Amino acid sequence: MANVYVEARPKGRQEGSAVTDFVVEDHADHILATKGTQREAIDWAKSEGHRPLIARVRHLNDKKKPDHWREE
Template sequence: MSKAVYVEARPKGRPEGTAISEYVVEESGDRVLHTAATQVAAITWSKAQGYTPHVARVRHLNDKRNPAHWRAV
């Protein structure tokens, strides 16, 4: 079984409608493993490394301790 990682948009806490500068792949402890220009690139990298990437169901709901906030891709 693969280890779950989380793909999140940056900057964190950005106001609605502002641009996303990058996407990061993080472990559950918020340690950044990889940075990519697009969400697709971050997901592709995660899968190539043997991880199971998850993305937030709703961008502002991203508590890694709550599985309902995430979906596997």
């Protein structure tokens, strides 16, 4: 089961601005899916056999730092 990362978009948005969607990315930043809600992105990843990881804090999302992520 491969790790995938669920991230809010747009990336680098200002605090308080709206999230437009959520993407599921692999470790190389390739977008595997785009969904309207975080729950839809998580459910899609699980249905595809992936292990979804969610950023603990939206602006801290370095994929090389495991402490930035929590398993869903």
